[in-house]
Amino acid sequence: MDYDVSIVRKTRHMRVKVSGRPTFDELLSLIHLIGLDSEAWPRQMVLVDLRGVETHFTMPEQFRIGIEAAASLSHMEKIASLVPAERVTRVSEKAARRNGTNVRVFADEREAIDWLHEGLAPARRAPVLVRALSRLRPGSGSRG
Numbered sequence: 001m002d003y004d005v006s007i008v009r010k011t012r013h014m015r016v017k018v019s020g021r022p023t024f025d026e027l028l029s030l031i032h033l034i035g036l037d038s039e040a041w042p043r044q045m046v047l048v049d050l051r052g053v054e055t056h057f058t059m060p061e062q063f064r065i066g067i068e069a070a071a072s073l074s075h076m077e078k079i080a081s082l083v084p085a086e087r088v089t090r091v092s093e094k095a096a097r098r099n100g101t102n103v104r105v106f107a108d109e110r111e112a113i114d115w116l117h118e119g120l121a122p123a124r125r126a127p128v129l130v131r132a133l134s135r136l137r138p139g140s141g142s143r144g
Contacts, residue, residue, distance in 0.1 A: 003053070005030065007037070013045040013116050014038070019052025024061050027053075028068050035072025044077040045116045049109075051084050059091055066095025069103055079103045080112035 003020030016034060018027075038046065057065065069092065073079055081093070085107035096103040106112035 007034075009042065010047075012043065012120065013047055013113070014041050014043050015047045015049065017049040017052065019054075021054045023055065024057060024064075027055075027057075027065060031065065031068045032072045035075075038073065039075060044075065045080075046073075046076060046078075047080045047082060047109075047112055047116060049082045051082055053083075056087075059089070062089060062091035063095045066092035066097075066103070067099060070096040070099030070101040073103075074099075074101050077102065078116050080116050081105045082109055082112050083107060 003018060003022040003026065006015075006017045008015045008017075018030070022030065038044075069079065073096075079096075079102065081103060083105060088105055088107050090105055093103050093105045104112075104115055106115070
């Protein structure tokens with residue numbers, strides 16, 4: 001196993017980052033494991049960042065990756081796959097979409113995130129407490 005995976009909860013989606021040199025079989029297993037784990041995630045939209053994956057996969061392997069994504073991640077509302085621009089082929093996207101999974105491949109992270117959030121109500125920001133520092137003078141106020 002010569003690859004790393006991180007899963008981070010973002011405000012409106014989950015982020016999975018894969019880097020290194022997973023073999024084809026390791027990547028298929030990883031997709032399956034993410035499918036199992038993601039059933040308990042609080043958000044059913046995920047950005048899968050594959051820009052750090054060094055392994056090159058053949059067209060048939062990309063097709064099989066899309067089939068596995070459809071089988072393992074069919075419960076997800078949206079899956080944005082982020083890859084380097086020179087590796088965008090859409091083979092895995094087409095295979096997954098033909099099998100009923102809402103997957104899109106992107107080379108641009110902002111476009112991927114915008115697509116994930118498309119149609120959602122604008123995110124609400126928590127109120128921020130701002131204290132005017134000019135009102136705080138040394139020696140004023142209570143000491144506790």
